[in-house]
Amino acid sequence: xSLLSAFDVSGTALSAQSVRLNVTASNLANAxxxxxxxxxxxxxxxxxxxxxxxxxxxxxxSAGVRVKAIVESPAELRMRYEPEHPLSNExxxxxxxxxxxxxxxxNMISASRSxxxxxxxxxxxxxxxxxxxxxxx
Amino acid sequence: xxxxxxxxxxxxxxxxxxxxxxSSVLSSNLAxxxxxxxKARDIDFKNVxxxxxxxxxxxxxxxxxxxxxxxxxxxxxxxxxxxRHPLQPSLDGNTVDAQVEKAKFAENAMQxxxxxxxxxxxxxxxxxxxxxx
Numbered sequence: 001x002s003l004l005s006a007f008d009v010s011g012t013a014l015s016a017q018s019v020r021l022n023v024t025a026s027n028l029a030n031a032x033x034x035x036x037x038x039x040x041x042x043x044x045x046x047x048x049x050x051x052x053x054x055x056x057x058x059x060x061x062s063a064g065v066r067v068k069a070i071v072e073s074p075a076e077l078r079m080r081y082e083p084e085h086p087l088s089n090e091x092x093x094x095x096x097x098x099x100x101x102x103x104x105x106x107n108m109i110s111a112s113r114s115x116x117x118x119x120x121x122x123x124x125x126x127x128x129x130x131x132x133x134x135x136x137x
Numbered sequence: 138x139x140x141x142x143x144x145x146x147x148x149x150x151x152x153x154x155x156x157x158x159x160s161s162v163l164s165s166n167l168a169x170x171x172x173x174x175x176k177a178r179d180i181d182f183k184n185v186x187x188x189x190x191x192x193x194x195x196x197x198x199x200x201x202x203x204x205x206x207x208x209x210x211x212x213x214x215x216x217x218x219x220x221r222h223p224l225q226p227s228l229d230g231n232t233v234d235a236q237v238e239k240a241k242f243a244e245n246a247m248q249x250x251x252x253x254x255x256x257x258x259x260x261x262x263x264x265x266x267x268x269x270x
Contacts (some may be wrong), residue, residue: 013168136260
């Protein structure tokens with residue numbers, strides 16, 4: 001039944017969007033995580049979405065979504081001169097993550113909107129299925 | 138009059154199938170609204186139903202040769218998936234416009250329920266006829 005697969009499709013979207021929200025939360029939480037060298041500094045992470053074509057192989061009309069990978073931002077880390085900081089290196093610098101809080105907030109709003117309308121789609125599908133079950137009454 | 142239960146529901150049976158399928162296509166579009174390079178798809182409902190109706194009326198062709206074959210019933214499974222023309226192309230190659238898709242999805246849900254009420258009407262009519270009320 002096609003409506004059941006619509007349910008699954010919306011489900012994959014919810015899971016992908018919640019991963020995106022999770023990643024955004026990690027980025028915001030670690031926006032000020034200080035480190036003393038370039039290698040151990042937190043870098044902003046971003047999920048990469050891809051269409052999950054193999055999930056519904058017998059149903060070409062259904063295409064779910066999955067998180068293909070989570071990539072780290074290649075943007076330059078922030079360096080700050082703070083010789084008194086306990087984590088500063090021998091030159092007196094501390095390293096801060098390359099998280100852009102404004103970008104992350106925009107990403108968060110976009111993810112929550114997508115989550116919302118996928119829930120709405122799921123609800124509508126549920127109503128349609130229930131109406132179909134009541135057919136003829 | 139010979140009564141055929143298969144045809145009792147008329148075109149609505151196919152319509153319901155295509156509507157359900159379209160709802161799946163549209164929810165796929167909504168699910169992939171943030172997927173790079175995803176192209177929004179849709180089913181041309183009017184065209185599919187016209188084909189289905191055409192098949193029903195020409196369902197019984199006159200055979201003048203033993204090798205002639207009757208056209209089969211319309212296969213709603215072959216409803217063609219078409220790509221949507223993007224109103225505003227995005228840089229990542231995604232052509233889903235969430236607002237448009239939401240509107241289409243709601244519209245399709247309404248039409249699905251309309252088809253359901255048509256079917257309910259048919260079933261009630263049959264019930265009445267069977268009971269002889």
